[in-house]
Amino acid sequence: xxxxxxxxxxxxxxxxxxxxxxxxxxxxxxxxxxxxxxxxxxxxxxxxxxxxxxxxxxxxxxxxxxxxxxxxxxxxxxxxxxxxxxxxxxxxxxxxxxxxxxxxxxxxxxx
Amino acid sequence: xxxxxxxxxxxxxxxxxxxxxxxxxxxxxxxxxxxxxxxxxxxxxxxxxxxxxxxxxxxxxxxxxxxxxxxxxxxxxxxxxxxxxxxxxxxxxxxxxxxxxxxxxxxxxxx
Numbered sequence: 001x002x003x004x005x006x007x008x009x010x011x012x013x014x015x016x017x018x019x020x021x022x023x024x025x026x027x028x029x030x031x032x033x034x035x036x037x038x039x040x041x042x043x044x045x046x047x048x049x050x051x052x053x054x055x056x057x058x059x060x061x062x063x064x065x066x067x068x069x070x071x072x073x074x075x076x077x078x079x080x081x082x083x084x085x086x087x088x089x090x091x092x093x094x095x096x097x098x099x100x101x102x103x104x105x106x107x108x109x110x111x
Numbered sequence: 112x113x114x115x116x117x118x119x120x121x122x123x124x125x126x127x128x129x130x131x132x133x134x135x136x137x138x139x140x141x142x143x144x145x146x147x148x149x150x151x152x153x154x155x156x157x158x159x160x161x162x163x164x165x166x167x168x169x170x171x172x173x174x175x176x177x178x179x180x181x182x183x184x185x186x187x188x189x190x191x192x193x194x195x196x197x198x199x200x201x202x203x204x205x206x207x208x209x210x211x212x213x214x215x216x217x218x219x220x221x222x
Contacts, residue, residue, distance in 0.1 A: 004154075033209055042198075042213030043155065056209055090154050092210075099145070100210060102154035 002026055004093050004103030012109045013081050021076040021106045025093030031055070032074040033100060034066060037088040049074060050096075081110045115199045120217045123193075129186040131216050133199030136180040142203050144175060145210070146184045148195040155198065155212075158184065189220045 005024040013019050025032050031050045035043040045058035049068035060066075063081075068074045078085060086109050092100040116134040123129040135144065145160040159166055159173045161182075166173045172185040186193055198215040202208055 035210075035212075042215065043149075043210075045209040045211070048209055058209060088152060092155075097204060099157050099160065101157060102147075104154050105152070107152075 006103040023091030029093035
């Protein structure tokens, strides 16, 4: 069965640079969630989209933005990167009324 | 969402059943109980969920008490590959809410 695809799987950036993470949901899933997991921490919700509209917002820094496109894929844009942004970033997708399925994650390292 | 309480860690012998408890005493009538696990920095993996009745699938069984204030995830024959952090999450599916993780139970399956 098709799963959630995230790219890239690994990303290394310098401080103050920008990064774009991509998420391709399971086909026909209409909702996308982004989570951040710092070292030794549990996943924390950042933001979600339903039918291309932002549906909920968590502890997402103002330096981050995201959107969901017409093909339902989503991108998380991160600017002015800080050392503390180094983390695993997970995307999950869901069909309304169904269960969230997570992707393999993108490991971002900020040097 | 209702708050959940899980033991921080548990051990289980390989081949034996692993019983992971979760307390959710403030659960409301329309909130589901979800179980996910995370194997060393991989994306959280869906295991099972339920509302009132006990549920079973190819991975596990979920036993929910009659008053719904607690539940137990049962892995019938634990293997070394079941070593992971297990998260019990309570959520109202009607509103597509994001998951609130943590801190979960770190299950170690011992040979």
